[in-house]
Amino acid sequence: MPSSFEHAQIRHANLTGRIPVVFVHGLWLLPTSWERWAQVFAEAGFAPVTPAWPSAPPAGAAPARTAPAGTAPAGTAPARTAGEVAGHFADLIGGLDRRPAVVGHCTGGLLAQILAGRGLACAAVAISPAPLQGALPLPISPPRAPVRAPADPAVVGSAVPLTYDQFRHAFANAVDEAEAERLYETFAVPAPGVPPLQAAAAFDPWSEPEVDRTAKDRGPLLLMSGEMDRIVPWAVAHASYESQVRNEHHLTEILEMPGRGHSLTVDGGWREVCGTALTFIQRFVDA
Known part of the structure; x- marks a missing residue:
């Protein structure tokens, strides 16, 4: 169920009469990672909605990192599959009076494609998207990957944090050390352990993150990739x-x-990425 904050955003979007834009964050980030994007899109005439994953961690990166590795911070529901999270966002979109554009990053990019394939988006932008069901080539796991073996119940049933070194290597490899530290302190939070395992198995045509590739009502789709992205390289x-x-x-x-790199939606170059996404959506949607 959407939170009270999300209900308020939905009500506001409906009252404006504007076309909503739903921003779907990825693993190890929070909805606050979209705050600057939401402002840009609002100024362009859209109604931004920045929902969280179901039972998300408390707002702010530092409080959400207080739990020991392999345990869930208070208020989380870490064993969320990509399919369950997609259902949550589909329910949220169902409360909107107008079909929204959807913008997602990382696993949020996969979710954006799932939602678009269900006919729930008038346009979609998937940034550094996690691999689709049946996608080839196989996703490349970066060294020092934060997720342990699928058989480990501590991963499947709890939230998995990133250390700074893991974040620096996987997320913030394309920025300098000072910016990497700032991004980690501002944005990095523990993430559910299940979706990364699903992404690693996405080559299986029966894995859960299914996208309807031929849907008649999918809407236009833009995929964006960072040249130096280690989590979702260009090939994926x-x-x-x-x-x-x-x-x-x-x-x-x-x-x-x-x-x-993978931090392209939140680092110092975020505005260029945001502007590219906005321009694509504006080609097809009259705000």
Whole structure:
């Protein structure tokens, strides 16, 4: 069920009469990672909605990191699958009077594609998206990956934090040390252990994160990839593009952002990425 804050955002979006834009954050981040994006889109005439995953950690990165590794901070429901989270966002979108655009990052990018494939988005932007069901080539796990073996119950049933070294290597490899430290303190939180395991198994055509690639009501789709992204390298993002570009009903595009890593939505270059997403949506949606 949407939280009281999310209900308030939905009510506000409906009252404005504007086209909503639903921002879906990825693993190890919070909805606050979209605050600057929401302001830009609001100024462009859209109604931003920045929901959390179900039973998300408390607001703010520092409080959410207080639990020991392998345990869930108070208020979390860590054993969330991608399918369960997609259902949560589908319910939230169902409360909107107008079909929204959807923008997602990392696992949020996968969720954006799932929602678009269900006909719930008038346009979608998937940034550094986790791999689709049946996607090839296999996703490349970065060294010092934060997720342990699937058989480990501490991973499957709890939240998994990132150390600073893991965050620096996987998320913030394309920025300097000072910015990496700032990003970690501002944004990094423990994440459910299940979705990364699902992403690692996405080559299986029967894995859960299913996307309807040929949906007639999918809407236009842009996939974005950072040139230096270690979590979702170009080969993985392009495989998702190749699996959807044959949708004969709607345009599918892909774009690589030079010199950018996985932190491209929150680091110092966020405005360029935001502007690119906004321009794409504005091509098809009149705010």
